[in-house]
Amino acid sequence: MEINKHYFDTVIIGSGLAGCRAAIECIGNGSVAVLSKLYPTRSHSTAAQGGIGAALGNEEEDSPEWHTYDTVKGSDFLGDQDAIEIMCYDAIPTIIELEHMGVPFSRTPEGKIAQRRFGGHTREFGKAPVRRACYSADRTGHAVLFALYEQCQLKGVKFFQEFQVLDIVVEGDTVQGIIAMNIKDSSIHVFEAKAVIIASGGYGKIFKVTSNAYASTGECLSMLFRQGLPLEDMEFFQFHPTGLYGLGILITEGARGEGGILINGKGERFMERYAPTIKDLAPRDMVSRAILTEIREGRGIDGKDYVYLDLRHVDKKILEERLPEITTFCKIYMGVDPSESPIPIVPTAHYAMGGIPTDIDGRVLKDVDGSIVYGLYAAGECACVSVHGANRLGCNSLLDTVVFGRRAGKSASSTLRTATKGGVKKERIQIVVDCINMIKNSNGREIVASVRKDLQAAMMDKCSVFRTEEGLKSLLEEIKQLKERYKEISIKDKSSRFNTELLDAVELGHMLTLSEAITASALQRTESRGAHYREDYPKRDDENWLKHTFVFLTDKGINFKFKPVKITRFKPEERKY
Amino acid sequence: MEKYYTFRIKRYLPEENPSERWDEFRIKLNSMERVLDGLVKIKETKDGTLTFRKSCAHGVCGSCAMKINGKNRLACQTLVKDLPELIEIEPLPSLPVIKDLVVDMTIFYEKNDKVLPYLINEEPPPERERIQSPEDQHKILESITCIMCGSCTTSCPVFWASKNYLGPSALLKAFRFIFDTRDRATDERLARITGENGIWRCHSIFNCVEVCPKEIDITKHILKLKRLAVKKGFTGGEK
Numbered sequence: 001m002e003i004n005k006h007y008f009d010t011v012i013i014g015s016g017l018a019g020c021r022a023a024i025e026c027i028g029n030g031s032v033a034v035l036s037k038l039y040p041t042r043s044h045s046t047a048a049q050g051g052i053g054a055a056l057g058n059e060e061e062d063s064p065e066w067h068t069y070d071t072v073k074g075s076d077f078l079g080d081q082d083a084i085e086i087m088c089y090d091a092i093p094t095i096i097e098l099e100h101m102g103v104p105f106s107r108t109p110e111g112k113i114a115q116r117r118f119g120g121h122t123r124e125f126g127k128a129p130v131r132r133a134c135y136s137a138d139r140t141g142h143a144v145l146f147a148l149y150e151q152c153q154l155k156g157v158k159f160f161q162e163f164q165v166l167d168i169v170v171e172g173d174t175v176q177g178i179i180a181m182n183i184k185d186s187s188i189h190v191f192e193a194k195a196v197i198i199a200s201g202g203y204g205k206i207f208k209v210t211s212n213a214y215a216s217t218g219e220c221l222s223m224l225f226r227q228g229l230p231l232e233d234m235e236f237f238q239f240h241p242t243g244l245y246g247l248g249i250l251i252t253e254g255a256r257g258e259g260g261i262l263i264n265g266k267g268e269r270f271m272e273r274y275a276p277t278i279k280d281l282a283p284r285d286m287v288s289r290a291i292l293t294e295i296r297e298g299r300g301i302d303g304k305d306y307v308y309l310d311l312r313h314v315d316k317k318i319l320e321e322r323l324p325e326i327t328t329f330c331k332i333y334m335g336v337d338p339s340e341s342p343i344p345i346v347p348t349a350h351y352a353m354g355g356i357p358t359d360i361d362g363r364v365l366k367d368v369d370g371s372i373v374y375g376l377y378a379a380g381e382c383a384c385v386s387v388h389g390a391n392r393l394g395c396n397s398l399l400d401t402v403v404f405g406r407r408a409g410k411s412a413s414s415t416l417r418t419a420t421k422g423g424v425k426k427e428r429i430q431i432v433v434d435c436i437n438m439i440k441n442s443n444g445r446e447i448v449a450s451v452r453k454d455l456q457a458a459m460m461d462k463c464s465v466f467r468t469e470e471g472l473k474s475l476l477e478e479i480k481q482l483k484e485r486y487k488e489i490s491i492k493d494k495s496s497r498f499n500t501e502l503l504d505a506v507e508l509g510h511m512l513t514l515s516e517a518i519t520a521s522a523l524q525r526t527e528s529r530g531a532h533y534r535e536d537y538p539k540r541d542d543e544n545w546l547k548h549t550f551v552f553l554t555d556k557g558i559n560f561k562f563k564p565v566k567i568t569r570f571k572p573e574e575r576k577y
Numbered sequence: 578m579e580k581y582y583t584f585r586i587k588r589y590l591p592e593e594n595p596s597e598r599w600d601e602f603r604i605k606l607n608s609m610e611r612v613l614d615g616l617v618k619i620k621e622t623k624d625g626t627l628t629f630r631k632s633c634a635h636g637v638c639g640s641c642a643m644k645i646n647g648k649n650r651l652a653c654q655t656l657v658k659d660l661p662e663l664i665e666i667e668p669l670p671s672l673p674v675i676k677d678l679v680v681d682m683t684i685f686y687e688k689n690d691k692v693l694p695y696l697i698n699e700e701p702p703p704e705r706e707r708i709q710s711p712e713d714q715h716k717i718l719e720s721i722t723c724i725m726c727g728s729c730t731t732s733c734p735v736f737w738a739s740k741n742y743l744g745p746s747a748l749l750k751a752f753r754f755i756f757d758t759r760d761r762a763t764d765e766r767l768a769r770i771t772g773e774n775g776i777w778r779c780h781s782i783f784n785c786v787e788v789c790p791k792e793i794d795i796t797k798h799i800l801k802l803k804r805l806a807v808k809k810g811f812t813g814g815e816k
Contacts, residue, residue, distance in 0.1 A: 041639070
């Protein structure tokens with residue numbers, strides 16, 4: 001098989017916010033290639049709606065210190081406070097820089113960047129909600145992604161669009177490059193590099209109901225994990241409280257930031273009972289649990305499995321100007337006009353707090369002692385710095401991608417002069433090619449879609465908002481069986497042109513690996529913290545579990561190590577809102 | 578409520594002989610499901626070779642634009658209940674087809690690149706954000722919602738006739754920056770869009786407006802560009 005070889009100083013996987021921001025940082029310091037399995041502006045960052053957090057204080061008094069505290073508390077004290085502090089203080093220049101790059105933010109009457117309320121963001125350490133989320137109507141991700149991509153174009157970043165990464169090559173302690181496939185013709189391309197930045201986003205597609213795109217399958221994390229590198233805090237997966245019922249499509253928290261409230265089947269504003277101070281603007285883990293508790297106790301709408309998000313009392317002008325996109329979604333997909341009828345919603349798999357462990361400069365960690373893989377970086381949702389700990393606050397994810405995308409790009413660039421050029425061995429390429437051929441030539445009886453559906457249903461059933469030992473143990477068994485079935489899959493499409501069935505099969509293998517890492521991590525953490533809620537261990541247990549999980553794949557199976565949480569300013573306290 | 582639909586799909590499988598054909602698939606879908614759900618179901622249960630692009634599945638990424646019952650639209654934003662029982666699907670017109678419903682969008686993106694699609698302002702930035710009034714921001718509000726799905730340009734008869742025409746999408750992108758009060762490259766952009774392949778070739782046919790999944794009145798934006806060009810003396814490319 002013919003192999004196409006490329007060399008770039010820095011190769012970036014993923015063209016969402018983190019990837020594009022990293023590329024902008026790298027382009028002045030050597031050659032840069034960005035690979036995306038989509039066209040860059042189709043990356044899932046574009047679906048982010050509500051805002052990007054920064055204590056600009058444009059609408060009312062705010063401070064990065066409050067932002068730091070809120071993020072620490074929101075993380076249920078599992079976030080590393082040194083990293084959180086960097087993010088919240090960097091937030092201000094970061095947003096200003098984005099504005100200078102051309103992001104079309106919505107504006108205050110004085111022409112400044114407009115800001116609105118978001119879940120868990122408060123003034124004076126929890127006293128009341130604060131306007132901190134900078135937004136561009138409810139299309140903030142789209143606005144920021146286009147501006148960053150446009151700047152990449154201006155600066156001459158080379159994009160390889162519709163390239164699927166097949167392997168990230170780490171030999172010894174050092175990254176060598178990546179192996180990818182051009183989706184258009186199935187040709188194999190090897191990109192050797194001095195630095196590789198992974199910015200491949202999330203993996204919500206392992207769950208049945210999700211706000212995530214089809215492309216959010218997490219293969220890059222699995223590629224590292226299969227090589228013996230750790231993943232951090234994989235048990236923490238966020239369910240966004242307000243997904244459109246039956247579809248999982250995101251309805252931004254900004255809807256509640258603009259005054260929307262949640263009501264149950266009895267017409268009660270039930271969040272008052274769960275978070276008396278900030279009510280509907282409590283962090284997502286709490287709101288999602290509250291919604292599902294209402295439903296379980298028979299207080300869903302008409303006793304069914306959903307509740308209402310009510311925007312009927314919100315000024316029509318605000319809906320039109322600040323929430324036009326979700327208004328349209330409701331009309332198109334549910335036949336509901338939010339100004340006239342409440343919106344049926346239910347929590348939807350949304351965001352991975354866990355991921356590839358990195359330090360504050362995006363360097364990928366290979367162990368709990370802080371040792372790194374030379375030349376390898378990660379940023380954005382695929383990474384775990386950890387700024388989100390056990391639960392991410394709304395509008396902190398876009399911030400994370402831009403702040404740590406920049407830092408990863410900067411630290412990658414700073415080591416280029418001394419780093420050695422990576423070399424990808426022929427044998428390694430052959431293994432990847434053999435894998436592809438094995439899928440193509442298989443005569444097995446299983447089909448990709450059937451295994452994938454069963455996986456998504458099982459993960460949703462046993463590893464979502466509420467978890468138990470019994471459920472997780474049986475889920476691990478199911479995943480084992482699904483892995484056996486996966487060995488029997490075959491595909492009908494044997495062609496080399498735009499073979500999406502083949503890519504689906506490749507992704508599914510990685511989804512299975514990741515699901516196992518997530519489930520095993522959830523099983524071993526015998527406490528409840530943030531988004532990880534164990535019905536059999538309903539309390540947070542700081543004495544035993546105020547630590548990060550590092551999950552490894554070894555010859556003997558899955559193994560765990562732990563890393564202490566960095567606590568600088570804010571001592572763990574009971575989390576009340 | 579579930580109902581049977583027949584998906585009649587134009588196939589192009591270059592490695593097969595003959596490479597072109599129409600296939601029909603009969604599938605059951607409920608009233609909430611979209612054309613994209615139907616395509617996914619067909620791929621999953623009937624024919625794994627059926628090929629199309631998809632990603633966000635709710636009308637924000639722009640991957641799944643295709644011609645559905647004669648009109649360009651996003652498969653993920655078109656509910657089957659709003660269509661007749663026979664749903665006819667073809668790739669976006671006037672672009673080279675790679676496979677089935679996947680078109681080669683290279684020409685489309687190249688048009689976009691020609692209008693300097695990025696904010697240009699070389700003045701030293703202020704310490705804080707550049708001030709822009711809400712009224713000024715509203716001037717570009719519609720244009721910034723474009724998701725570059727390609728529905729508009731590939732529905733434009735002028736583009737069908739001449740692939741050199743910049744087309745509605747690229748012109749809308751030019752508008753987005755020309756009317757952004759923070760941008761300083763109006764003249765360069767006007768020079769690029771007023772040549773023989775630019776705004777003057779728009780005959781206000783409104784196909785683009787009719788198909789835009791984000792309901793952008795693209796023709797109105799092109800008219801505003803024409804007015805500005807005349808006002809600034811850009812009538813035939815160079816001033």
